[in-house]
Amino acid sequence: MLCIKHPNTNAYFNLAAEEYVLRNFSQDAFMLWRNEPAVIVGKHQNTLGEINLDFIKESEIKVVRRLSGGGAVFHDLGNLNFTFIMNGDDGNLVDFRKFTKPILDVLLKLGIEAKFEGRNDLTIDGKKFSGNAEHVYKKRVLHHGTLLFSSQMADLSEALKINPLKYRDKAVKSVRSRVTNISDHLHQPLKVLEFRDLIMDHIRDMYPDAVGYDYSHDDLQSINNLVDNKYSTWEWNFGYSPMYDFQRGIKTEGGHIEFHLNVEKGMICDIKIYGDFFNKTDITELELLLKGCPHEQEAVKERLSSIVLSDYCSNVLVDEFVKGMF
Structure with missing residues (x-):
């Protein structure tokens, strides 16, 4: 298990890094990462139908399409993202409960009773703090999820506020839920990067073969090529939208x-x-x-x-x- 913890907070880079590791590595991997303000839309969504375009432009918020399905989510530096990329057998790759259980275990250690609810959400007292999605490539699965830790809820609400009368389509629609920050439920103060380290330590304890990994020069070059040719382009982030x-x-x-x-x-x-x-x-x-x-x-x-x-x-x-x- 490769444990990848890197400081890059560019959403284009981080989404490209996921695809690069999924397609080019043979080992299992676990990644923790954060983005500066960005809206991440699901692969099958109409981007313009999910975002408040005026607010996005005024606030210089990146908009990026991801490989996996599901709904649009808002990222900022108060949101921590986790990614499992694992090998497996056909038919047994998709397992939302398996990949979210380590997060629930860490929260339980902190005295927070969180639950897995619905198809892919984690909640505290009925309020969502984590949405999850998966994408299968050959015999590898990419599972990633958001962890609202200390996000700016006003920005989240504004960035995803759209007029439903503008767009008529068959694209996958986001389901808006009541949301909460993990930090609001802590019994003792904790910073987001301290929370990140707790999760990484827990994963290292879970997997005896876990080793830290830093991207090589060649890795970075390949990831940045993906950024330039795909993840930062209008064609992928907007043009890929359904009719x-x-x-x-x-x-x-x-x-x-x-x-x-x-x-x-x-x-x-x-x-x-x-x-x-x-x-x-x-x-x-x-x-x-x-x-x-x-x-x-x-x-x-x-x-x-x-x-x-x-x-x-x-x-x-x-x-x-x-x-x-x-």
Whole structure:
């Protein structure tokens, strides 16, 4: 068992590191890691349908898609993440209770009675502090989970606050639960990194063959290649989203505008723009211009730079028009 505890708090790097170890190592591994503020969405989710895009951009929060399914979660430095990557036999790889039991055992030592509930959650007094997900690759399973220790709950709530009327799709939806921080239930003060070390010590006691492991130069180079080519890209984090429909209405100085979009693989396949605004040029020309454009703010703004928007929507600013499409 390789025990990997590293200081990198970049969400792109940490998600890439999981995939790298899963696909390229043959040994079992256990990892503990933290991210600076980030939203991590499940593999089969519509990213824009899970996040508060305005808050995300204003707060410079990373958005990263992971390999496993399940719902969107918020990470910050008060959240500790754990990962088991284990070898096994087909049909016996997925086991949420097995991989979460060490966490429950550590909490019990701290005098906290936590429970495994539902499909994949850990709770204290009925409130969730850990969500878990798994991904199988050949005869290896990746199990990872969040551990809310001292997270900023206001940021968590705001980052994941979305308008359910905007998006219609068949993507996996996140189930919002009442959440709690582990630190609120401690009998004696403990810092998040001290909590991390307690968990690592417990894992080392559980597995007699456990040894510490530091990423080599080659490891880091390969992980960073994954960051550059996958985990930091719009194509993976947003474009990979399932097909969805989007609709939204906004009020402007030029009048009311209503957007209806059909998006597939992150690209606008069809768009209809309605409203009581005035125009000099047929709005269908604007709709044709936006077809085939990535459903991404900067890409839309780039398309609009080739026209005079007021010809199509009088007294409407480009920024408010673009914002209305998200």
